[in-house]
Amino acid sequence: MRILGIDPGIGICGFGLIETVGRASARALDYGAVTTMVDAPLPARLLELYDSLIEVFEQTKPEVVAVEKLFFSKNITTGIAVAEARGIVLLVAEQKGISVYEYTPNEIKKSLTGYGAANKTQMQEMVRVHLGLVNKPKPDDAADALAVAITCGFLYREGQKQSYEFSNSRKKVVK
Numbered sequence: 001m002r003i004l005g006i007d008p009g010i011g012i013c014g015f016g017l018i019e020t021v022g023r024a025s026a027r028a029l030d031y032g033a034v035t036t037m038v039d040a041p042l043p044a045r046l047l048e049l050y051d052s053l054i055e056v057f058e059q060t061k062p063e064v065v066a067v068e069k070l071f072f073s074k075n076i077t078t079g080i081a082v083a084e085a086r087g088i089v090l091l092v093a094e095q096k097g098i099s100v101y102e103y104t105p106n107e108i109k110k111s112l113t114g115y116g117a118a119n120k121t122q123m124q125e126m127v128r129v130h131l132g133l134v135n136k137p138k139p140d141d142a143a144d145a146l147a148v149a150i151t152c153g154f155l156y157r158e159g160q161k162q163s164y165e166f167s168n169s170r171k172k173v174v175k
Contacts, residue, residue, distance in 0.1 A: 001156070002029070004062035004098075005149025006089050007141045008070075010045055010081040011036060013053070013089075014141025017060040018131065020153045028131045030060055031142040042081075046088055053092045065093045066152030068144070069102045101152045111151040123147055 003026075007014035016031035034052040036045040067090070070083050093100045106116040112126040124136040124143045130150050137143040 001153070002061065002063045003149040003152050003156075004057070004060055004065050005145040005147065005152065006065060006067045007144035007148060008067060008082055008085040008089050009141060010042075010049065010085045011038060012139065012141045013049060013085055014139065014143070014145035015053075015056050015060075016137070016142055016146030016149050017062060018146065018149045018153060020156075026131060026150060026153050028133060028137070028146060031137055031146055033139050033141045042084070046084060049085060050088050050092065053088060054095075057092055057096050057098070062098060064101060064152065064156070065089070065098050066101045066103065066148045068108065068148050069104045101156070103148060103151050103155075108147050108151045111154050112147055 001020045003018050003020065005014075005016045005018070013034045014031075015034065017029040018026045019029055020026045034049060034056065036048045036052075040048070067086065070079065070086055090100060103111075109118040109123060110116040112118070112130065113122055115122075118126075120140065124140070127133075127143050127146045127150065128136045131137075131146065137146055
């Protein structure tokens with residue numbers, strides 16, 4: 001199965017495509033990050049993110065999308081921008097007819113390391129190990145996206161249900 005993991009962000013949005021192989025392994029097919037211009041107004045950045053994610057989805061052709069659930073405790077301004085970026089991810093997945101699975105940061109850490117409070121270095125190393133990569137994936141946002149995809153691969157095989165299933169019926173607005 002081809003799983004596209006997304007680490008949402010307005011400035012940097014990481015993505016990582018994996019393919020699950022058999023019951024217990026996966027391989028990385030593609031990963032990277034989409035960036036937006038820092039000095040652009042928010043609507044322009046959201047449009048730039050949208051256009052870039054459309055391209056990523058078309059190039060990677062995922063069967064499912066895995067995205068990190070929003071969690072913030074200190075900086076609400078950053079949390080709002082990340083929520084807006086997540087909205088773009090969910091919109092693109094819906095437009096493409098792809099089901100979405102969501103995971104909290106603790107679920108991701110626990111599935112990869114067995115420890116819900118693992119640090120970034122530990123996570124990057126486990127992504128490298130799980131995917132059989134020579135080096136840790138860069139940038140960090142891409143490594144985070146790969147971690148989300150790996151988590152989805154693990155939990156999907158255990159029969160987890162989607163967070164969002166795309167709808168075949170589009171509502172039309174009539175004026």
